[in-house]
Amino acid sequence: MRIAVSGTHRSGKSTLIDALSDLLPNYVAVDEPYHQLEEEGYAFAETPSVEDFEEQLARSIANLDEDPRDVLFDRCPVDFIGYLLAHEDRDAFDLDEWLPRVRRALRKLDLIVLVGIERPDRITLSASDDEALRLAVDEKLKELLLDDPYALEVEVLEVEGAPSARAKQVLEHLPVQEVQNKI
Template sequence: MRIVVSGTHASGKSTLIGDFSAMHPEFEVLPDPYELIDGAGDEPDAGLFLAQLGISARRLLEVERGARVVAERGPLDFLAYLAALDALGRPSRGGRSIRALELTVAAMAHVDLLVVLPLSRDIHAPDDEDPELREAMDDALLELTEDPDLVGGARVLEVSGEPAHRLAQVEAAIADLGGS
C-alpha cells in the first residue's frame, strides 16, 4: 500500500502521519521533501517547490508495488504551490511546466491512496506561515485532485475532523482497498 498524505502547510499532515505510523510500524514513513533540501530558505519560491516536486516524485517512482509506504506530500502538493504562486501574482516558473506535469503523472501512477487534508478552521497557523499562500495552495490542490490524469489510479480521500476521526477515515479506506 503506497499512501501519500497531501495538504497545504499547517493542515495536520504530520499529526496524521505520526498517528498512523504509531499504529502501523510496518509502514516506512517518507518525510516532507523540505526536510531533505540542504540550505532551503525561509521564503518559498518556485525553485524550492520544483526541487521538492522532483524529490517527492523520484521517491515514489522508486517504491515497488506492494511496498508499505506513507509519504508526507507528493508531487501534486508542489504543483499546487506553483499554481498558487501564479494565482497570487508571485514570481514563478509556471506551475504546469511540461516536465513537472510528466513527472507528477508518472509518480502518481505509483500511488494507491492519496489522502488530502483540506484546510480546517480547527487548525490555526500563525501569520508568519503566509496564510494567503496557504489558502491559495489549498484551493489549487483540491482542484488538481479532481483531474484523473494527474491522480492516475490512486483513490483520493479527503479527510476532516479531529485527529482520531481523520485516522479512522484513512483506516477505513485502507481496508476498502484490501491493504490491511
C-alpha cells in the same frame, strides 16, 4: 500499500502520518522533501522560490521511485504543483514539462489522502504563517486532486475532523485484509 498524505502547510498532515504510523506499525514513514533536502544542506530562500518548489517536486518524484511498498509519504508531487501554481512567480513554472513525470510517479501510489483546511480552521496559525498562500494552496490542491483537470488519475480520499477521526477514515478506506495484515 503506498499512501501519500497531501495538504497545504499547517493542515495536520504530519499529525495524521504520526497517527497512521502508530496504527500501521509495519509501514515506513517518509519525511517530506523539504526536510530531506534541508538535512542534506539544501539552502532554501527565506520565501521559497519557484526553484525551491521544483527541487522539492523532483525529490518527491524520486521518493516514489525509490521506496518499497507499505509506505506513508508526507506529501506527494501534487503538493508541489499546488504551491507552484499558487506562487507569485507561477509563470516561471512550466507545468506541461513536469506533467509526464508526475503522472508516472503518481501511478506508484495506491492512495492520496487529502487533508484540507476545515471551516472553522482546526489549526492555530502563528503570525509568521502566510495565510493567503495557505488558503490558495488548499484551493489548488482540492482542484488538482478532486476535480483532476490534468488527468492525474489517482485515488483520493479527503479526510476531515479531529486527528483520530481522520486516521479512522483512512483505515476504513483501506481493504480489510490490508489493515489486518499490517496491524
